[in-house]
Amino acid sequence: MVLKSESEYEYATELHDDTRRSLLRHMLVARGLDEEAHRLQKQGGLILWASGQGHEAAQVGSALAVGPEATVFPTYREHAIALLRGVAPDELLAQWAGRTFCGWDPYRLRFFPYTLVLAAQTLHGVGYSIGQRLQGREDFVVVYVGDGATSEGDMSEALNLAAVESASVLFVCQNNGWAISKPAEEQMRTSVAERARGFGIESVRISGRDPETVFSACSRAAAHIRGERAPYLVEIQVGRIRGHTTTDSQEVYRTRDDIARSVAADPVTSYAARLSGLGVVDTAWLDGVEAEVREMRERLMKEYA
Amino acid sequence: MVLKSESEYEYATELHDDTRRSLLRHMLVARGLDEEAHRLQKQGGLILWASGQGHEAAQVGSALAVGPEATVFPTYREHAIALLRGVAPDELLAQWAGRTFCGWDPYRLRFFPYTLVLAAQTLHGVGYSIGQRLQGREDFVVVYVGDGATSEGDMSEALNLAAVESASVLFVCQNNGWAISKPAEEQMRTSVAERARGFGIESVRISGRDPETVFSACSRAAAHIRGERAPYLVEIQVGRIRGHTTTDSQEVYRTRDDIARSVAADPVTSYAARLSGLGVVDTAWLDGVEAEVREMRERLMKEYA
Amino acid sequence: MTSTVETSTVRTPTFAESINATLADLLEHEPGLLLLGEDIGRLGGVFRVTRGLRERFGAERVRDALLAESTIVGQAVGMTMSGLVPICEIQFDGFTYPAVNQLVTQASRIGYRWNGQVSPSLVVRIPTGGGFRGVEHHSESNEALFARYPGISVACPSTGEDADQVLRHAVTLGSPVVVYEPIRLYWRRDTPVRDPEPARSPTAARIVRRGTDLTIATFGAITHEVLEAAHDLAPDVDVEVVDLRWVAPLDMDTVLESVTRTGRLLIVHEGSKDVGIGAEIAAEVAERGFDTLRGPIRRLAPERRVYPPANFESEYLIGVQEIKDEVLVMTK
Amino acid sequence: MTSTVETSTVRTPTFAESINATLADLLEHEPGLLLLGEDIGRLGGVFRVTRGLRERFGAERVRDALLAESTIVGQAVGMTMSGLVPICEIQFDGFTYPAVNQLVTQASRIGYRWNGQVSPSLVVRIPTGGGFRGVEHHSESNEALFARYPGISVACPSTGEDADQVLRHAVTLGSPVVVYEPIRLYWRRDTPVRDPEPARSPTAARIVRRGTDLTIATFGAITHEVLEAAHDLAPDVDVEVVDLRWVAPLDMDTVLESVTRTGRLLIVHEGSKDVGIGAEIAAEVAERGFDTLRGPIRRLAPERRVYPPANFESEYLIGVQEIKDEVLVMTK
Ligand SMILES: Cc1ncc(C[n+]2csc(CCOP(=O)(O)OP(=O)(O)O)c2C)c(N)n1
C-alpha cells in the first residue's frame, strides 16, 4: 500500500508575504539548530538527538496557523515549533544534554514538555482542553503525534474522548512514513485521517512538503475547531531525512533510493528556492537569516560542546 | 444522538425451516437458563448473574451462522452461544457459583473462557487467529465485545492488528445501548461499525431483534472473511432487558419507558410468535422445547440451589 | 478531626457514607475539584459511594467517564495541568492495570518533568480486597504495585474517619495519591473497638490498640481482624496494633518505636506476601530496629498464588484464627 | 552448560551476542517459537540483539510488531493458546507499562483460568537499567513490579551464559517469564572474574564468589560492581557474592545457607529500594534466618526518587565505592 495525498499541493494564494517570510525564517532557523544538534551530538555534547529534518514545513505551518493562544502538547520532535513558540535554543537542547527533562517554561510559552512515552500526551491534551473549558478559559489545544504512536491504545482513546466531549483539540499527525524501522503502511491499513473519521472527528490528509499548504489546512482546521467547538485531525505526510535519532542507522532498513527521495523532497530548500524565485525573499534577507542562525549555532557550541 | 440501524430488518427468505427452528430452540433454551440463573442467584446459589435477556437473537444468529469450526472468544454474557456450542448448563453456571473461573473445556468446544477484564480478549482472538494461520490451521475466529468495552485501548489495538494482519476475525459487537449505566451514545460519537471502517475493517450495523437478520448478516460476514481472508465487524443493536447484572438496579438510571421498550422488543417472544404464525413451529414442538427447558432447570436447581 | 470511639454499638456512618460525605464537602468547598469514574454519576457508583453527588453538583463535576481506565487517569493528568483537582474512581482494584502507564510514567512524574511548575493533586480511589465472594478479578489488593513508585503516595484507610482524613490531605498534596477502599467495609457497621488515640499527622500511622508483648503492623480491612484477634488474646498476650493507614510513604517511626517497646513484630496484610508492603516493613525493621528484636520478624499474608474462585477464598485469605495462632507461636 | 571462567582477558561472547545465539538456536530447533517486538526484524532491534534473525528465519517468525505494547503481549497470549511459543521484546523497561494489563491480568492467569489446559510458555525480554546516560524513561529497572505476581517468573541474568540458561528454561516453563537484560552489559567485554561454580538448577542462584565474612545478595548488571567491590576488599574482608539470577521465585535457600555461614547480609540492587526485591529477601531472612544473623540486614539501592536526568544519574546509582563503604560499616 502506498500512501497518497487526499488533497494535492495547493498553494494558498491569500498568504501575505510577511507570513511567507515568517514561515521560511522559522524553517531555516529550525534547520540550523538541527544541524548544530547533530554536530554537538557527534562531539558528545548531546546524548541523543531526534532530528526534525523534513518535518519543518509541517511544524512551522501548523504552529503559525493556530497562533500563540493554542496550547501545544508535542511529542519529542517538534523542535521547529519549540523555537517558534519562544523556547530558547539552549533551553531546547538542555534535555538532550542530560541536564533536565524540560528546559523551558511550559506555561509561559504554552508549549508543554516533550513526552517520550508514546501517545501518552494525547490524553493529557484532551483532558487539559476539557479542564480549560470547564473553567471558562481558552481551550484550544494542539496535540502532536507520530504515525507509529497512533497504534498505541491511548491515541484511540484520546480520539474517542475528544469526539465524545467535542473538545477543542487539533490533532496533528506528522506521518513521516516510519516508526523507527517500521513503515507506516505496515503500521495501519488505512490512514490516521480515516481512523479519526471513524471516531467522528473530521480530518484531512495533506502533503507536508509545502508550508503554505499546511498553513492553509491548519487555518481551516482551527476555524472549524473554534467555530464548531469540536476536534479535528490533520495528517501531514512528511519525509524523514535523517535516521529516527542519532543512534539509528536508517541505511539498515531503508533503501538508498527511498532516503534519496526524502532528501530530494526537502521542504526547507524547496521553499527557500520558491520564495527566492517569486522575489518574496532576496539575498540580503537570506543572509540576514543565515547570520542569525550562525550566531545561534555559535552560542550553542559554547554552551554544549 | 439516537442510534439508528443502517440496514432495516430484512427477513432472509432463503433460511430453511430447520435452521429457523434451530434458532428458536437455542433462544428458548438460553432464555430458560437465564430465568433459572436469576432464581438461583436470588436464593444464594449463584454469586452473580449477567443476564443475556434481549441478546438471544444476536448470539444465536451469529453463532449458528459462523458454524462450529470458528473459535469463539466471548465476553461474559454469551450464555446462549455457550449452550449452543455444547457447554452443559451446569458447567456454564459453575463460575457464577464461585466454583471455578471456567466450567467447560475451551478447546473441545472451541468456546474460550469468559474474560472479565474488558476488551482483553479482543487481542487474544486476533493473536490466536494469526497463530493458527501461521501453523496452517483453521484461523477463523469470532471475537465478541460489548459497546462499552470498545472504548478500551485494547479494542482499537485489536482492530488495527486485525486490519494490518488481515486476520480472519469476525468481531461481533453486541450493542445493548448501555455499559452498566453509561448510554452507548455517550460512549462514542459514531458507531462501532464506523470505527471499524476507520481502521480498514469492513462492517455492518444491524438490528439484533430478529435472529434471521443476524444469521444472514453474519453468514455474509463469514463468507467475506473466508473469501478475502480479512476481518469484518458486525455491530448488532440489542435491548438489555434486565439490569447489567443481578447487583445492578437499572431503574436508578433508565426511564421506565426505556426499559419497557426493551421488554417489548423481546427477541425471543417475538420470534416464537412469528414462527408460530408462519406455522414453522406448532404447539407440540413448543411443548417439547418447554419440557427440555423444564428438565434443564430442575437439574440446575438440584445442583445449585 | 474528631476522636470518637468506634464501637459495635454506637451508630457511626459507614465507610461508604463517610467517603460520600467527604466528597460532598470537598466538592462544596473546592470549586476546582471534580470526580471522574465509570458509573459514578447516574448510578452513584457500583458501590453507591458517590450516590446523590451528580444530582447535587451536576454532571460536569461528577463525571460518568468513558469505559477506559487509561482515559480516566490520562485526562485527569491533563486536567491537573489546567489547575483542576480530579478525584478519579477505578471500578475495582482488578481493573487498575490499563491505567498503570498513565499513573506510573505520567501522573507520578509530571511534577518532576515540569521542574515543579505543576503540582498534580490527583487522587485515584480504588475499591479493593476480597472476602465478599466476588467473581474473578473483583477481590484483589494491589496497593504494593504503586507503593514502589516515587511520586505516588498510597493510602489504605481502615475506617471512614481515616478515609476522610486521607482524602482531605490527598487533594492538597500536589502529587498523585492512590486511595484503596476496602469493599467489604463499605457498608459494614459492626467493627471492633479501637483506641481513640489521634494520629500525629494526617500521614502518620495510628496505634489503635496499645500492648506490650508484640507489635502487629497492618492496614486496610484486615485491621479489623487483627483487632479482633488482639482482643481475643488479651489478657494472656497483650498485642499492640499499628494501623499504618498509608503504605507509601510508610510511617516507619511509629512502627520502630512500637517494636522498641514490644521486641516482636508481626506484619499482617491481605495483599499477597511476595514483594509486598510487609516485606518493606520487615526489611526496614531488620535494619533499623535489629537490636530491639527479641525474635524473628514474621509476615502473615496470602502465599504466592492466584486469588481463587469464591468457594476457595476463605482458604486464601488470612482470618482471625490464623492471626491468633501466629501471635501465639511468636510469643510462646 | 559450560563452566568457563569469565575473565577480562579471555574473549567470550558479549551478553547481546549470547542472546542472539540462543534465540537463533531456539528458532532453529523449535518450529513453534517466534519473536515479536518493535523493530526487532529489519533493524535487528534498537540494541541489535536480534540482528540477522529476520534474514535467517523470515519475517513470519521474527515479527516487527505494531507500535503498541499491549498488542504485543495480548496477541502473544492468543498465540500461546494456538500452541506457539512467543518471545516478545519490549523496547525499553520504561515502556513496559502499556503491557502490564495483558501481562498481569491475562498472561499470568490464563493457565489457572483454563484449569491447566493452556500452559502459556511466553517470554518477554526487557532491556533494563541505567548507567549509559539515557534520556528520560530509558534507564529504569522495574523487575519488582512483576515479581509480586503469582504466575509470572522474573529473571535478571547478569551474564550471557546465564541469559542463555534462563531463556532455554523459560520457553519450556508453561507460564510467562519476564527476562530483564541489562542494557549496559549488552556490548561490554571486560567484566570482573567470577567463580565457575555451576548453579544447582536452571532457576537457582549462583554463588559467584565464595567468602566468609558477609553475604551480598544481588542480581543483574550491578552484580559486576558488587564483584569488583568484593575483589577490592579482599583480603581484609572476605565477601561472599550470591547472584540470584531469578528474582521471582527467589532461591532463598542459597541465600539462607550463605547467611548461615557468614552471619551478615547486604542486599544490593539497581532498582529503587522501596518495596523492591531487596525488601523481600530481607524479610525472608529476618524470619527464617534470624538466629544466624550477627547484625542488621542492610539494603543498598537507590532511594525513593525519580531516576534523574543523565547528568545526575551517577548520584542516583549505586557504585563500587558505596558498596565497599557499606561492607566496611557492616563488618567493622
Ligand atoms: C510506549 C513507547 N513504546 C516504545 C517507545 C520507543 N520508541 C520511541 S520513538 C519510536 C517510534 C515512533 O514513531 P512515530 O510515532 O512514527 O514518530 P517518529 O519518531 O517517526 O516521529 C519508538 C518505538 C516509546 N518511546 N514509547
Ligand SMILES: Cc1ncc(C[n+]2csc(CCOP(=O)(O)OP(=O)(O)O)c2C)c(N)n1
Ligand atoms: C477493564 C475493565 N474495566 C471495568 C470493568 C467493570 N465493568 C464490567 S462490565 C462493565 C460494562 C460493560 O459494558 P459493555 O461493554 O457495553 O457490555 P455489556 O455489559 O453491556 O454487555 C464494566 C464497566 C471491567 N470488567 N473491566
Ligand SMILES: [Mg+2]
Ligand atoms: Mg513516524
Ligand SMILES: [Mg+2]
Ligand atoms: Mg453494553
